[in-house]
Each structure stands twice: as C-alpha cells, then as structure tokens.
Amino acid sequence: MGIAASVFLVAVVLFFHFTGDNMTLPLTHQIVKYGTIVFFVGLTLLFVFCTWAIYQMSSPLRQFTESAVSIADGNLDTPLPKIHSEDELLQLRNAFEYMQTSLKHHITELQATTASKERLQSELIIAHDIQMGMLTTVFPERDDLDLFASMTPAKEVGGDLYDFIIEDNELFFIIGDVAGKGVPASLYMAVTRTLFRNLAGNYQSAANIMRQMNHAIASANESLVFVTAFVGVLDLRTHHLTYCNAAHNAPALITADGQCRLLDAETNLPIGIQDHYRYEEQQMAFPEDTALLLYTDGLTEAMYISADGGRKLFGEDRLLHDLEKNKQASAIEVIDYLKQHVNVFADGTVQGDDLTLLFLRHGASRKNDSTAPRRIIMKNEMTEVSRMRGFFLSVCREHDIDEDTFKTLNLAIEEWVANVINYAYPKGIRGHVELTAKVVDNVLTLVIKDHGAPFDPTQHTDVDVDAELNERQIGGLGIHLVKTIMDSMHYERSADGYNVLTLTKSLNINNN
C-alpha cells in the first residue's frame, strides 16, 4: 500500500512539473506542496479501504454472534453463516454446528429423564397412598378393647405392616417387618398383609396363621426376602391370648397390676425362609386392664447421631420407661407419645427405618354379668383342644373353680370334643365344634354342638372298668370318663342337623 502511494505521489509531481503553469517554483518545493496533498488524500483512501476490508472480514463473526444469541434464546435450529473459505472461520462454524446438535441431543435426553423421574415420583406417591390405604385406620369402638396403630415409612413406601380383625369376639392382630426398605419390601408387605387378612378369622390359631403365611411365601420366594412377624389371637370373652412370634421384636406388656416388661415371646424362624417350618405358639391369660404394645425395630433402633458422629439407639429401656409413664393412657395417647419421643430423641437424624406401632388394651366390658354364657368355636383339628383348655381355664377362674376341679372337668370336655374332632366329620372335611359354658346357681352347664354325623353317646355301651386286664377293651374310655365326671349328660339331634350334648355339674363352692 505504501509503495503504491509513493509511486502515485512521484507520478503526480512529475505530471504537474512538466505540464503545469507553476514552472516558477523549484522542483523540490513542488514535491513538498503536492506531496502533502497526495499524502492526506492517500491516507483518507487507505482508511476507507481498511474499514471496508475489516467490515468484509468480520461479517461472518457478527453473524455467529447473532446465531449464538439466538441459540441461547432456545432457537436450536438457528441457521449458521455460510463460510466458503477453508480457514479458522470454517473451524469455528463446525464447532458451532457440533454445539448445536449436541445441545439438541442433551436437551431431549434431559426432558425424557425428567419426565420419567416425575412419573416415578408420582407413581411412588400413588403407591404410598395405596399402601397406607391397606393399613386399617378404622379402629374398633368397643368397651372391651382400646386399639390404635400407626405406620411411618422411612421412604415413600415401606416394608412394615400391621393389621387386625375382630371375628366372634376374637381379635386377630399382626405386626410385621419385611427385610429391606422401599419398593421391593413394600411388595412383600402387601402380600403378607393380604395373606393375614385371608387367614385370620375362621377360628384359626396364631401358629396356624403363621404356618400358612410362611408356606405361601416360602414356596415361591426366589429373591429370599423374609418377614419377621408377631401374630396374636385375643379372645375378648375368655381373656385369653395365644401368640406366635416369627423372629420379631418381643412386644411390651403392661400387666393388669401395672408392671411393664417385655413379653416372653419365643422366637421362631422368620416367614419365608423355610417352607413347612413348625411354628409354635404360646399362650397366656390376658385379663382386663392388660395391654400390649407391638412395634417394629424402627422404634428401638431409632438412631441419634451427634455432631461428633457418636451414635445412640432409642432402645428397649426408653420404651419401657415411656410405657411406665403412660400406663393409664389411651392407645392413641401412648402411640402419639412414643412417636414424639422418637422425634425428639433423633433430633434431626434422618429416620432410617419404617416405624410401626400397635397398642391394644383389653378393657372391662361385661358389666359383671358372670352368668352370661361364654362360647368358643373350634375347628376339627386336634390342636384346638389346647385352645379350648385356655378358654375353659378362664371360665373356671372367673367362677373360682379350683385347679383340680378344672382339670377333671376339662378332661370330660376334652374327651367328648376330641371324639367330635376325630369322628364327626369325614376325613379332610372342615367342620366346627362349639362349646358354650355358663354357671348359674353353682351349676356349670356345658353345651357342645357339632354339625357332623349323628352320634348318641348315651346309647353307647359303657366300658367295664372292673374287667380283668386281658378282657379290658382299649377304647370307649372317653365316653365313660364324661359320664363319670359329669352329673348329667343329655343328647339331642336337633332339627337343623346338630349333635347337641348338654352336660351339667354341680360345683361344690367352698363355704369360706
């Protein structure tokens, strides 16, 4: 550019020097005069040219800027400037293009992820509602029972469960804890609760319910999930509790005289581990004013983690101490108190496990009407005779019948009931036997009913108790015992097809 301007300047000076009228001025002066003019004109031209050139060269950059702003505004399909040269601008354009497609891809992906996460979240909320809906929240309104329960899952859904139903004055209840948390555990929770619902009632014993739940779960349990559970059957008329513990925390007991302790609950295997495991049940008298608190380890293992990382568990001692303080409180009060205490104790430490509580207190109901008949309905299964023993024991205690008399009378009833269980119904057919007991004017009246084949024991030939050993028949002893022990025995085949055996016994109540 400089060379071109110098050549141009020399040419102009020579032109004016030989053709112009200013021949008077010396050549050097002319060079200075025209040179100055030409210098400024050239500078102007140079400025104009450079401005034009820069404008031309930066045009694609301005377009890139506009594109970038447009893309940032969310218009991912904004066209990019066309570059024909093979320089840095082309590289920049390619980079822009890559950014555009990448952005589009990631945004689509993010939208899909967000949508599915939102769907999962809303499904979890629905699952939570369904799970909570499975837990009975309508509690019985009865004089003889105060029951309340609650479940607080650690996540949206949990693996804890409780349930209860009352049938024929028998309260069936369960608390359980599926190993693990979250959705997998909640599936087993639903299964266990449904099984319990179907099995409870029907005059089932606690151990039987446990056995059948175990069979149902253990026989198809690929993932080896197991459930710890405690099942109880409280007869509200006989004040008798039978229970079966499948490796669950021993419930806390408030005895009628106000002592708080853990229930003696022998441990069986958790549900789901071994099919056909023989669950054993225990039993105890459960007089009025006795209360039971069932809980999952979310209570006793509620944790407090201090600032320096020290850990402390809620533990059984705090639980028993709390019960001691709330001995007279209602079920809902006890549960509210415990939940609050756990919250205060954890002091912000995140709840690690589901927390479930069920409290029941057996209250007074029958207004001291000791002449009202009491009834137990049994299935045609031999294990029922031990349940009957519990029932009859509480009848005897209510009427101050001494231990030996109870045993003798129990033998008479058992012999007959066992006979019904063994022979009244065809093999494999489910049937029932009902026992009603009442004491009026020191006379015990027992009525035993079954719907099986007709059988009149009064027509049965009595065994010869005086026969010699070799002539002595093995059999027929039972009916002989019933006849011998009781004062009277009356049989009737009712019009609607029941064997009705009525037995009476005068009670020698002590005169002291």
Next chain:
Amino acid sequence: MNIEIKEQNGSYLGILTGWIDTAEASQFLEDLKPLMANANKSIELDCAQLEYICSLGLRGVLQLKKESTAKGGSLILTHVEGEVKKILRLTGFDKLLDIR
C-alpha cells in the same frame, strides 16, 4: 408333655412331665416305643411331674402294661398324686396297674 427315659442296670425309668392331652397323645405313644421294645424288663413310670392325662394317653400306658405282662416284664407307676390318681380311679386303671 415330656417323657424322659433312663436306663440303669437293665431296668428302665420313664419320667412323665406336664399335660398329656389329646393333641399330644400321639407323640406320647411314639415316645413310649423305646419302653415298649423293652417290655420284658422292669419299667417304672414316675408320675410326680405328670399333671394331666387323657384317655388316649391312658391307652398307651395300658398297652405297655399288656405288653409287659405278655413278655414277663414288670411295670410300676410311682408318685401318682392328685388329678392323675383321680383319673386312674375313675377309669378303673388303678386296679389294673401296679401303683406304688
């Protein structure tokens, strides 16, 4: 219900404990089998801890007595008290069994 069997100098001692009711009776009959197999020896059934026995349980004892008599062994019941004593009387078993 529990039955504990001890052998000493060729004679047998069976210690019966608790309730033998109808539900437990079949197990009781099963538990008696070792004694049944040695019915030719002298056998003692200690009933001090026995609280209750139903007719099915009594049948087991009667069978053992018959077997013992047939094979020339001996069977005695010791420490028979209270309710069990009463049941044996009511069934006439007190006349059939050697109770000491």
